[in-house]
Amino acid sequence: xxxxxxxxxxxGPVTIVRAAQVIDGRGGPPLRPGAIRVEGDRITAxxxxxxxxxxxxxxxxxxxxxxxxLIDLHTHLTNRMGVHxxxxxxxxTPGHDALWGAHNARITLDAGFTTARDMGPTWPxxxxxxxxxxxxxxxxxxxxxxxxxxxxxxxxxxxxRQFSVxxxxxVVKNLADGPDEVTKAVRTxxxxxxxxxxxxxxxxxxxKGIAPGAQQYSDAEIQAAVTETTRWGKQVASHAxxxxxxxxxIRAGVRTVDHGSDLDDEAVALLKASNxxxxxVPTLYTSDAIAEEGEKxxxxxxxxxxxxxxxxxxxxxFKRALAAGLPIGFATDAxxxxxxxxxxxxxxxxxxxxxxxxxIVSATALNAEIIGWQDRVGTIEAGKFADMIAVxxxxxxxxxxxxxxxxxxxxxxxxxxxxxx
Numbered sequence: 001x002x003x004x005x006x007x008x009x010x011x012g013p014v015t016i017v018r019a020a021q022v023i024d025g026r027g028g029p030p031l032r033p034g035a036i037r038v039e040g041d042r043i044t045a046x047x048x049x050x051x052x053x054x055x056x057x058x059x060x061x062x063x064x065x066x067x068x069x070l071i072d073l074h075t076h077l078t079n080r081m082g083v084h085x086x087x088x089x090x091x092x093t094p095g096h097d098a099l100w101g102a103h104n105a106r107i108t109l110d111a112g113f114t115t116a117r118d119m120g121p122t123w124p125x126x127x128x129x130x131x132x133x134x135x136x137x138x139x140x141x142x143x144x145x146x147x148x149x150x151x152x153x154x155x156x157x158x159x160x161r162q163f164s165v166x167x168x169x170x171v172v173k174n175l176a177d178g179p180d181e182v183t184k185a186v187r188t189x190x191x192x193x194x195x196x197x198x199x200x201x202x203x204x205x206x207x208k209g210i211a212p213g214a215q216q217y218s219d220a221e222i223q224a225a226v227t228e229t230t231r232w233g234k235q236v237a238s239h240a241x242x243x244x245x246x247x248x249x250i251r252a253g254v255r256t257v258d259h260g261s262d263l264d265d266e267a268v269a270l271l272k273a274s275n276x277x278x279x280x281v282p283t284l285y286t287s288d289a290i291a292e293e294g295e296k297x298x299x300x301x302x303x304x305x306x307x308x309x310x311x312x313x314x315x316x317x318f319k320r321a322l323a324a325g326l327p328i329g330f331a332t333d334a335x336x337x338x339x340x341x342x343x344x345x346x347x348x349x350x351x352x353x354x355x356x357x358x359x360i361v362s363a364t365a366l367n368a369e370i371i372g373w374q375d376r377v378g379t380i381e382a383g384k385f386a387d388m389i390a391v392x393x394x395x396x397x398x399x400x401x402x403x404x405x406x407x408x409x410x411x412x413x414x415x416x417x418x419x420x421x
Contacts, residue, residue, distance in 0.1 A: 012040025014056040019066035025364035025379035038386040041411035069114025069387030071367035074331030077104045078121040088122035101130040105141025107340040112389040112405035116142040124149040128193035148194030156216035157204030179224035186228040196235045202245035213242035222252045263317030281329035284348040287311035289337040330363035343403040356399040386412040
């Protein structure tokens with residue numbers, strides 16, 4: 001790889017980061033060895049070797065592999081493991097979720113995920129406050145895009161009022177039925193600070209509502225969400241397990257089909273025809289996590305059974321996407337899995353046949369494209385934010401080493417360095 005430099009002036013002190021191997025996130029051959037010049041919060045040069053100016057800080061990572069900071073497109077950072085989301089409204093407070101969100105944000109950053117899309121909290125708009133606190137430097141955490149609140153139908157996957165009909169939680173206003181109500185919910189969420197809109201097109205696994213495979217929002221309701229969100233210049237993420245909801249979401253023009261469990265051949269063809277307008281974003285490791293730890297984490301038996309029934313369907317859908325050569329986004333659904341164990345998703349994908357490099361590109365350059373942040377994150381290139389991680393071994397030989405991140409830099413600031421010095 002030739003030396004690449006940034007011509008625009010950069011602000012801040014100079015840091016040179018060296019490593020035996022650099023995987024830049026674009027899918028090409030690694031740079032061996034590699035050096036990165038950082039000025040302020042940006043990368044300004046990349047090369048096999050770089051001159052060290054007087055007074056520069058040098059971070060030598062030795063035999064480590066350096067990669068771009070990872071991106072997770074489906075998290076719930078304000079949720080605490082062991083508190084079932086349907087119980088949270090009567091057993092917790094917004095303050096509880098905010099404090100645990102700060103805790104989980106730090107864990108996620110330390111695990112190497114420097115960018116995360118948060119898919120909606122139990123208490124509305126706590127994720128907005130978490131994002132703002134991170135951006136303002138009050139707490140450490142990943143760069144965040146937040147949904148603010150679910151948009152769900154009555155009785156559907158996002159209907160959290162799973163207690164007596166005589167109990168109400170008036171602050172939660174996430175239910176919308178019919179295109180007009182959906183349009184109003186979209187406007188409300190965006191007004192209150194959401195970066196994108198999350199709709200629940202089908203039932204969910206971890207819900208007492210309509211079955212995961214059933215389409216809970218009509219085609220017209222899904223289209224209303226996309227039409228209004230597009231007016232605001234924003235994207236729609238569609239929670240969709242069943243084939244009908246998946247295909248209705250693609251036809252409507254959502255940006256991501258999250259989970260996408262029953263991805264059938266027709267859905268694959270629709271995704272191909274969308275020409276990278278809509279992306280499939282599976283969450284595979286959740287099946288193992290629920291089977292192994294679900295009871296301990298207070299997931300009801302009925303919902304653990306839903307997960308068991310959907311596990312094989314999810315795997316088959318992922319294999320169809322792989323065989324078709326679809327671009328596949330990377331996501332985990334933390335806190336269904338423990339926060340900080342996000343990288344276990346790589347192992348699940350590897351077992352189903354995805355190559356290590358494809359997985360890495362998915363969680364870096366591709367995810368950056370999906371969220372429209374390809375100009376700032378996702379690759380190690382001049383001009384991008386200096387968001388980088390390192391592992392002690394080679395993830396191209398063993399993808400599981402991404403569960404053992406030893407170095408984390410976000411915006412030129414080192415948040416973790418456990419590599420031998």
